[in-house]
Amino acid sequence: MHARAVAATTTALLGTAFFLLPPSDARADEDGGRPTVVAHRGASAYAPENTLAAVDKAAELGTTWVENDVQRTRDGELVVLHDDSLRRTTDVEQVFPGRAPWKVKDFTAAEIARLDAGGWFGAAYAGARVPTLQQYVRRVERHDQKLLLEIKNPELYPGIERQTLKLLSNEGWLDRRHLADRLVVQSFSADCVRTVHHLKPGVTTGFLGTPPVSDLAVYAAFADQVNPSYGSLSRGYVSAVHAFTGPHGRPLEVFTWTVDDAETARLVAGYGVDGVITNKPDVVRGALPAV
Ligand code: G3P
Numbered sequence: 001m002h003a004r005a006v007a008a009t010t011t012a013l014l015g016t017a018f019f020l021l022p023p024s025d026a027r028a029d030e031d032g033g034r035p036t037v038v039a040h041r042g043a044s045a046y047a048p049e050n051t052l053a054a055v056d057k058a059a060e061l062g063t064t065w066v067e068n069d070v071q072r073t074r075d076g077e078l079v080v081l082h083d084d085s086l087r088r089t090t091d092v093e094q095v096f097p098g099r100a101p102w103k104v105k106d107f108t109a110a111e112i113a114r115l116d117a118g119g120w121f122g123a124a125y126a127g128a129r130v131p132t133l134q135q136y137v138r139r140v141e142r143h144d145q146k147l148l149l150e151i152k153n154p155e156l157y158p159g160i161e162r163q164t165l166k167l168l169s170n171e172g173w174l175d176r177r178h179l180a181d182r183l184v185v186q187s188f189s190a191d192c193v194r195t196v197h198h199l200k201p202g203v204t205t206g207f208l209g210t211p212p213v214s215d216l217a218v219y220a221a222f223a224d225q226v227n228p229s230y231g232s233l234s235r236g237y238v239s240a241v242h243a244f245t246g247p248h249g250r251p252l253e254v255f256t257w258t259v260d261d262a263e264t265a266r267l268v269a270g271y272g273v274d275g276v277i278t279n280k281p282d283v284v285r286g287a288l289p290a291v
């Protein structure tokens with residue numbers, strides 16, 4: 001356990017959040033002291049983003065953490081896809097030519113299940129499907145991986161926070177073991193992150209963005225992580241975030257995105273980030289020696 005974790009434990013013992021505190025700073029320990037490496041949309045430089053193949057590829061590369069994006073179909077199924085439209089990452093234009101602009105929310109789960117979500121990436125992946133969130137978490141679990149789940153465009157999907165938590169609960173992802181160190185729920189929407197925290201306070205949460213330091217106290221009430229793009233980051237900002245204590249009595253963490261080259265990985269590691277979100281987990285891990 002490193003110094004910040006010891007300080008957090010002390011704070012928690014003195015404070016009110018002890019019952020919510022995970023047993024240890026396991027993420028830092030398992031990564032040999034280096035920042036946690038997270039495969040962005042799976043290992044998406046090597047397999048089509050947000051597919052089960054991208055999860056498999058991350059596992060093959062020895063990457064424990066994967067990130068994904070969750071949205072909802074017209075008939076209420078949670079699916080894993082980045083854009084609010086199916087156009088870029090599936091063959092929806094060919095299969096449903098009259099349905100522009102091909103929004104996820106306008107298609108049923110059965111319609112989306114017919115689409116090819118891998119052919120655009122490469123012939124080897126033709127036939128890959130848009131996974132449901134249920135299929136996705138089962139695959140992550142099968143690999144004994146961990147999940148940084150992003151709720152995407154929550155303003156389009158009223159109630160998606162509660163629905164996502166229900167699915168995670170049904171799949172066993174809100175038990176003590178998963179809550180301790182296997183799941184983070186993040187969003188660009190502060191309201192969404194706040195809602196997740198209030199509905200299930202034991203869940204580790206992250207806010208995507210770079211709020212002004214003067215606002216960090218507000219975020220620290222409901223978010224355990226502040227996760228900025230690497231271009232908006234500095235050593236001073238990381239230190240400022242770390243100085244705040246989050247809702248579980250631990251210092252706020254910083255996971256930055258999307259870093260795909262060794263030089264930038266070393267730069268942000270030097271800033272003291274806790275996690276690096278990357279399409280190329282092998283490159284980032286190779287750039288960051290254990291300390
Ligand atoms: O996890 C960080 C990153 O996924 C946020 O950006 O657009 O790739 O979802 P985006």
Ligand code: CA
Binds near residue numbers: 068069
């Ligand atoms: Ca994302």
